Amino acid sequence: MSSPLPPLAAIRVFDAAARHASFTKAAEELGMTQAAVSYQIKLLEERIGAPLFLRRPRQVSLTEVGQQMAPAVADALNLLRDAYATARGGAQGILTVSTLLTFASNWLAQHLGSFHLAHPTLAVRLDTSNHLVDFTREEVDVAIRSGGGEWPGMAVHKLFDADFTPMLSPGLAASIGGVHEPADLLRLPILDPGDPWWREWFSRAGQPVDWLAERPGSSMGAQAYEARAAMAGQGVAIVTRALFSAEIAEGRLIQPFDIVGNDGNAYWLVYPEGRRNVAKIRVFRDWLLAEVEASLGNTGPRAA
Amino acid sequence: MSSPLPPLAAIRVFDAAARHASFTKAAEELGMTQAAVSYQIKLLEERIGAPLFLRRPRQVSLTEVGQQMAPAVADALNLLRDAYATARGGAQGILTVSTLLTFASNWLAQHLGSFHLAHPTLAVRLDTSNHLVDFTREEVDVAIRSGGGEWPGMAVHKLFDADFTPMLSPGLAASIGGVHEPADLLRLPILDPGDPWWREWFSRAGQPVDWLAERPGSSMGAQAYEARAAMAGQGVAIVTRALFSAEIAEGRLIQPFDIVGNDGNAYWLVYPEGRRNVAKIRVFRDWLLAEVEASLGNTGPRAA
DNA sequence: ATGATGAATCAATCTACCTTATGCATGATA
DNA sequence: TATCATGCATAAGGTAGATTGATTCATCAT
Missing domain, CATH: 3.40.190.10 (Periplasmic binding protein-like II)
Known part of the structure; x- marks a missing residue:
């Protein structure tokens, strides 16, 4: 049913060389040496069993076979480029946050507005449940957890103590x-x-x-x-x-005493260690930490 | 203008894994180990910044991002497969032979019929001229040359002495x-x-x-x-x-004497060393050598 | 002639990829 | 409930293949 794939590294090189009609230019575009381009083209030609380029004095030009193949290759690579770009970008469009019920209703709900203002292109999807999400088997980007802050393989940021x-x-x-x-x-x-x-x-x-x-x-x-x-x-x-x-x-509640109890837990922002630098996660983390900081700061402990 | 290409080796693996919904099966199809598949998928996920698969207990399944990407990748790879296949096949459709005028008119013309009978799918294009073709800059598959049989980088087969x-x-x-x-x-x-x-x-x-x-x-x-x-x-x-x-x-000419002169030249079949195993070249070579053998054999030296 | 350009080639190097081996979690089985 | 089987992740290590740098060769321009 399926014919074999061509050597893909060579295909990428072929595409560049065909567009430039030059091995040297292709090498520049791809960030490698002219020798490497020459090698890859030769490889592809041997696999195909026919020359792809005619080596004319000051430039190379496509053979019939090469001319036939070049547009198809260009199309295919563009498809891949698009798919890749949207996968990268598409991943930026939605941020799924797994939160504890209490945090969602008492804190996030009131503050998310400012996040939307700051990042209008990034939609936040809340996944409110109290079970411990497993990032490897659920489509969740970050989670709010309460606990001791020790989760192996996870990057954690303390939001506040659960006083x-x-x-x-x-x-x-x-x-x-x-x-x-x-x-x-x-x-x-x-x-x-x-x-x-x-x-x-x-x-x-x-x-x-x-x-x-x-x-x-x-x-x-x-x-x-x-x-x-x-x-x-x-x-x-x-x-x-x-x-x-x-x-x-807002004066709807008062905290009569500074005295607080604490059972050792805190609220944490958690996400997989390896995704630390994903744009949307970085954005959310920075916003959340700043917002928490602010919300703690502007309510003095004794507001009675 | 152009976004970057994804790592292509990883893309190939992703395609297989997505189709099978299994890293192990994909590994089988690709002839590599499950570990290698896992490695490539992880690599791609890191480049994209989002997981492509959810690791469920007994199988993996595509995330939203993965689902979005899979069909585009499949299309692109099919394009490449097609282009590659036609390049390989297309190259087989036409065999261009650069021949000497004398050989073309006095020998090839009469014998090509039997070649067509034996290989009806392979069209032979004759390029009749007496200049020495340069295989690197002209679209020629094989050549008939007369000379000493010494051409560097060329595979040569003697057809007959130029007696x-x-x-x-x-x-x-x-x-x-x-x-x-x-x-x-x-x-x-x-x-x-x-x-x-x-x-x-x-x-x-x-x-x-x-x-x-x-x-x-x-x-x-x-x-x-x-x-x-x-x-x-x-x-x-x-x-x-x-x-x-x-x-x-046919009795139209007679060769009255066995005595022959020879200036050291012979007729040769010549093609680039590196293309020795290209199907159409192999086919033509085998046919030509057999045909020459036969044509020399069934005319005794003295036919007068 | 001379120099500049562009590709082929060669040897040496390096690295990305693969494999092997192992561990871990989960379902299935008894 | 204990055991086994399945499927993926991970670590370490080796290797083929890609890449480089240097050189050669041919051609075109000056």
Whole structure:
């Protein structure tokens, strides 16, 4: 069914030589020596079994066979050039980000607008799920992960520590005359008191913790819902501070104390080591790090 | 204007891998190892900046980028395959033979018919001229030359020695009661007595030569005309014996003596060393040598 | 004549590619 | 559940083939 392919390196050389009608010029274009061009052409001619060029005094010219072959070769190579270019460019058109649900809804969603402004040609596709993506088997460019920052073969950039701290609405705080010390919180409804984060935080704050229910595993994924309840004034939530800097800035939530708990995790930008220099990844990384920096900077720790 | 070409070796591998959706199968098709395929794909992916395959458990599958690229690559490679195939085949369609005028008209013309019968798909184009073709600057596949058989870089096959000997028509011979010894010729008109071949031949035949006009250079190129005159009974011609074996066989000429002159030349089939194994050249060479052998064999030296 | 240009050739070098060997993950099988 | 089979990735190493640099040769221009 399929005839053999010609030696492709020689084909590339032939194309250049045919276009220039000169081995020397072709060598220049290809960044090699005239000798190498001569060698490759000879090779191709031997494979074909017929000369491709007539060696005239001051220039070479195509034989009939060469004339017949040159346009087809040019077409084929142009096809390849196009396909290659679009593959490289096409890859730049869409950036797929695998993010944690909490990060997507509480941070990325609000900030992506500025990214689009800065890079209007690059569409961002969010892939929101909490499972650990495997870059080798899913079409994902970068991921936001929380954890210790140790993933072999991955390039990682820390976005912020997963510090958690109580949050509540200004209205709720006012209802008891303001929240001035940790003990004040005990007079308010605690949202999801089973979350181990509470235990950790209250002990850091020097408060008794024995009254708290004990339940393994934090409710991480549900932070958005708790925060919503807190903003509605239904109680005090304990959430990752950095994820709600916008709400604090807007006055919808207050962080009454600097005291934070931390279970050793942080949020990270992660992508395969080998793709460090891919344009769209570089662009996103630079933007994200700068944006995170800014969003942490302009909300002082105590915004109450 | 022109974007860069992708690494072509990798492209060839990609095409196979995409078609098979398997690196292992691709490796088989290409006659290399799975490791080599893996290497080339990885190389291409790095150049493109995006994965081309998703590595699923028991098989690989194309990413979006890969899916987009595969058909274009397939098209391009098919173009190349076609161009290559026609270049190889097209070269086989026509065989250009540069021949000496005398050989073309006195030998080739009569024998080419059998070549066409044996190889109906191969058209022979005769390029009849007496100048020494330069294979590097003219589109010629093989040449018939006369000379010493020493041409550097050329493959040569001797067809026959350029023995020359007198020839005349049977009628003319009969007009003097038959030609039995060299001296008998002196009673007949000698065609072109200035040809040095006569001098050489008569001296070999033990006859005086001082009566012959002296002129440098033989009339080689005019042998066909002299032979025609001889056949018409106008005199005795001295010509290259082997070129007229057909006329002897047909009884239109007779070669009265075995005695031949020879100036050291022979007729040769010549072609560039490097093209020894080109199919059409091999075919022509084999046919020509066999045909010459036969044409010399079935005309005994003395056909009078 | 003389020099300039462009290709062929040769020997020496180098490097990109391939192979071998191995490891790893996943499905299939018992 | 343990074992086996399959398929890809990776590392190390060797080699063929490509490339270079120097030279030659032929031709054309001055």
